[in-house]
Amino acid sequence: MSVHNIQKRISIPDLRAMKGKSRIVMLTAYTKPMAQLIDAHCDVLLVGDSLGMVVYGLDSTLGVSLDTMIAHTQAVMRGSSHSCVLLDMPFGSYQESKEQAYRNCAKALAESGAQGLKLEGGAELVETVEFLVARGIPVMPHIGLMPQRINEMGGFKAQGREEDAVKKWTTIAKDFESAGAFGVLIEGTVEPVARAVAEAISVPLIGIGASPACDGQVLVTEDILGMFPDFTPKFAKRYAELGAEVSKAAEAYAAEVRSGEFPSMAHCFGVKK
C-alpha cells in the first residue's frame, strides 16, 4: 500500500471544523501494529518525536532525526486508514530559517504521507508557520512545555505560572492562527492559561497535561497502556497494565521452553493428526 492513502481519512479541514462541535481524540503511534490497533478509535495519530525516548531509550527527544520520523510515519500510514496522521518535526530540522523549515517540512510531507506537521515553538516560530502554510504545508504549532527545549527549561516542568502567562500564550496562539495554523497543541500548562488560549482561538487547541478546557486531548499511547516503565507523567492516565502482561507472558514462555512443555506437537510441522 502506498503511504499516500489519504482519500478516506479525517482531513485537516475536518479537524478544524470539529472546534466547538466534538472533542478531538489524538494518540501517539510509532509503528504499524500499534496504528492498526488504535486507528479506528482516534481522530488523529501523532507520530511524536517522543519515540526517541519511548522506542529508542534516549534521555530526551533531541537526538531524533528527520529520517527516523519519516520511516516511523510511513509505518503508521500503512497501519491506518481512518485517522489524520501528523508528523512531529524533530529538533534542528526547522529552527534555523524558514527556508530550512520549508525544505525539511516538504521532504517530511512528501516522503511520509502525513497530512500535517507539528512544530514546537513560540513567538519566534510565527513567521516560519506563515511561510510554510502559504506554501501548502499544514502546521500545528506546539506551545507551553516544549520537550525540545528541555535544556533551556531545566527539565519537564509545567509552564504558564508567570504573571503574564495568559497574555503571552493567548497572543502567541492568536498569532499562529493568523499565520494559518490549522490547530495548536499545548503541553504541560496550567488550566487558566489553557482555558484562555482555547477561548482566544477559533482553531482547535489540543492539550496534553493542559486540562479539559482544550478542544481535544493527546497522550502517549505507551503511557495509557502501562508500557513505558521508565516514567509516567502526572497527567497520563493508565487504561491498561500491558507492561505487566508482557512480562508475565515472557515469564510463562521461558518456563515452558526450559521445562520442554513448549513447543508441543500442535506447534510442529509434519506431524500426522
Ligand code: KIV
Ligand atoms: O512527541 C510527542 O509525542 C508529543 C506529544 C506528547 C504531544 O509531542
